[in-house]
Amino acid sequence: MLGPPQTSFGEPDSFGQARRGSRLLGSGRGAVAVSTASTIVVLAALAALFLLAPGSAAVRHTFFNPADMWKSLIGDPRAGYYSVGEALWLNIRMFLAAEVLILIAALAIAVVRQSDSPVMFPLRLVSTIYVDVFRGVPLILVIFAIGFGLPALNLGFVSTQSAAVYGVAALVLSYSAYVSEVYRAGLNSVHQSQVAAARSLGLSHTAALRYVILPQAVRNIIPPLLNDFISLQKDTALVGVLGAIEANKAAEIFSDTVFNYSSYVVAAILFLILTIPLARFTDHLIARDRRLRLAGGTT
Amino acid sequence: MTGELRADTGTPEPAGPDAVGIEGLRKSFGANLVLDGIDLSVASHEVICLIGASGSGKSTLLRCINLLEPIDAGRILLWGQDITRPGIDQNRVRRNVGIVFQAFNLFPHMTVLRNVTLAPVKALGASRRQAEQEARALLERFGLLDKQADYPDRLSGGQQQRVAIVRALAMQPRLMLLDEVTSALDPELVAEVLDVIRELASSGMTMLIATHEMSFARDIANRVCFLAGGRIVEQGPPAELFTSPRDERTQRFLRRITDAGRL
Numbered sequence: 001m002l003g004p005p006q007t008s009f010g011e012p013d014s015f016g017q018a019r020r021g022s023r024l025l026g027s028g029r030g031a032v033a034v035s036t037a038s039t040i041v042v043l044a045a046l047a048a049l050f051l052l053a054p055g056s057a058a059v060r061h062t063f064f065n066p067a068d069m070w071k072s073l074i075g076d077p078r079a080g081y082y083s084v085g086e087a088l089w090l091n092i093r094m095f096l097a098a099e100v101l102i103l104i105a106a107l108a109i110a111v112v113r114q115s116d117s118p119v120m121f122p123l124r125l126v127s128t129i130y131v132d133v134f135r136g137v138p139l140i141l142v143i144f145a146i147g148f149g150l151p152a153l154n155l156g157f158v159s160t161q162s163a164a165v166y167g168v169a170a171l172v173l174s175y176s177a178y179v180s181e182v183y184r185a186g187l188n189s190v191h192q193s194q195v196a197a198a199r200s201l202g203l204s205h206t207a208a209l210r211y212v213i214l215p216q217a218v219r220n221i222i223p224p225l226l227n228d229f230i231s232l233q234k235d236t237a238l239v240g241v242l243g244a245i246e247a248n249k250a251a252e253i254f255s256d257t258v259f260n261y262s263s264y265v266v267a268a269i270l271f272l273i274l275t276i277p278l279a280r281f282t283d284h285l286i287a288r289d290r291r292l293r294l295a296g297g298t299t
Numbered sequence: 300m301t302g303e304l305r306a307d308t309g310t311p312e313p314a315g316p317d318a319v320g321i322e323g324l325r326k327s328f329g330a331n332l333v334l335d336g337i338d339l340s341v342a343s344h345e346v347i348c349l350i351g352a353s354g355s356g357k358s359t360l361l362r363c364i365n366l367l368e369p370i371d372a373g374r375i376l377l378w379g380q381d382i383t384r385p386g387i388d389q390n391r392v393r394r395n396v397g398i399v400f401q402a403f404n405l406f407p408h409m410t411v412l413r414n415v416t417l418a419p420v421k422a423l424g425a426s427r428r429q430a431e432q433e434a435r436a437l438l439e440r441f442g443l444l445d446k447q448a449d450y451p452d453r454l455s456g457g458q459q460q461r462v463a464i465v466r467a468l469a470m471q472p473r474l475m476l477l478d479e480v481t482s483a484l485d486p487e488l489v490a491e492v493l494d495v496i497r498e499l500a501s502s503g504m505t506m507l508i509a510t511h512e513m514s515f516a517r518d519i520a521n522r523v524c525f526l527a528g529g530r531i532v533e534q535g536p537p538a539e540l541f542t543s544p545r546d547e548r549t550q551r552f553l554r555r556i557t558d559a560g561r562l
Contacts, residue, residue: 199389
């Protein structure tokens with residue numbers, strides 16, 4: 001079923017090689033024509049399959065109904081459903097808040113785990129356990145635990161936040177564990193001789209970390225970091241389970257009210273619009289990094 | 300700035316104690332004994348070359364003096380002050396001791412000027428303007444002023460190593476440790492780096508130089524130390540050590556160097 005590698009992705013051995021031109025389209029003038037033709041063939045086949053399926057008409061009516069898609073995008077509070085487009089704004093805000101907090105928390109965890117001073121041992125132990133636990137527990141369970149657990153504690157300020165705040169807290173808890181490992185890989189990628197050079201000049205441990213190690217480490221991990229953030233953008237949709245009216249929840253309310261699933265397709269398209277630019281930006285950075293490495297010779 | 304730093308490492312030159320005093324220094328990595336009782340004293344303004352086969356402990360000795368490697372036994376004194384006792388301010392010691400590595404180890408994400416000014420600004424608290432002024436003066440002295448805005452990967456190996464030397468000098472060290480600084484260079488780039496070291500020697504800098512460049516050692520060193528098996532087997536003025544070595548191991552080492560056409 002998988003067959004030989006498609007020509008549009010270039011020779012198998014071209015992976016990791018220096019190439020000008022787009023990796024996606026392959027290289028050479030002929031490659032563009034071939035990849036265009038094969039794309040058209042594949043898309044046409046998929047479209048035919050969809051249109052010829054016995055249930056095609058019903059699916060088109062329930063999922064791709066233009067009128068319902070428009071209605072769910074704008075929303076109508078009097079009819080009992082919210083605008084999916086407006087609800088997406090909550091996803092964006094949750095994403096931005098979580099992203100900043102994750103970047104800070106994950107860095108702190110990574111630095112603690114990389115430290116070798118005996119004084120730091122308790123902190124090192126705590127952060128190791130933390131990373132193990134939150135990488136292992138499904139995000140949806142963390143969201144439930146925070147979103148329903150903290151209010152049940154009746155602990156004043158801690159128990160009276162909105163669903164969105166609990167959602168952000170859960171996202172930060174879960175993603176910081178992952179992102180701290182990305183940071184750690186970045187810190188390890190900077191050669192030990194850079195530490196020696198910095199310390200030999202009389203820079204303190206902290207100054208060496210801040211001015212010499214971290215800038216190089218962060219440069220190395222920007223692509224994987226952005227990859228995690230693409231994932232984070234989508235996962236804000238999970239906060240809907242707490243009742244926060246984000247895009248996915250708004251789509252669900254629409255489908256429950258109007259009995260049409262087109263709202264979910266609208267939500268999906270909106271998430272794509274959100275994530276694709278970030279994905280392309282990541283690719284751009286990776287490509288630029290490879291060019292710089294080649295131009296610079298070593299390192 | 301310098302006066303204050305000099306004050307905390309001991310009595311003023313030149314009447315003071317030796318620049319470096321090493322007593323019974325031992326260091327091993329796991330089961331591998333690298334330094335097996337080193338005793339060495341270096342007077343101020345003296346230039347010492349350490350020679351010996353790879354793995355004889357030259358680099359480790361230099362790294363110990365810069366406190367980059369913790370030692371197992373013995374002590375190291377700089378201008379009479381024991382820098383290996385517990386509780387010593389390592390950063391303060393290192394600010395007086397410049398070290399230059401075989402692989403340059405410039406910071407690749409900073410321009411030449413930033414490489415040179417980072418430590419004076421962040422470790423000594425100098426103002427950026429003053430640090431840059433002094434850095435430019437040093438770069439000019441070593442013919443690198445036109446490279447100040449370049450990143451290290453734009454420079455040749457020889458230029459990078461000269462920048463590394465300037466970076467160490469920017470801290471106004473009283474002692475320079477050079478760890479095989481020409482070993483990673485293409486042959487035609489060696490001379491420009493050696494010229495810099497000669498200039499430093501003639502300006503009176505106290506230096507400990509681990510090197511494989513025998514003819515360079517011969518004409519720059521006040522004293523040459525031959526290391527083998529983690530010990531200083533023989534030491535003396537270069538004229539003496541190179542022409543009439545007494546120890547059998549020194550003779551064998553020098554014969555191999557001569558056979559290779561390096562002396």
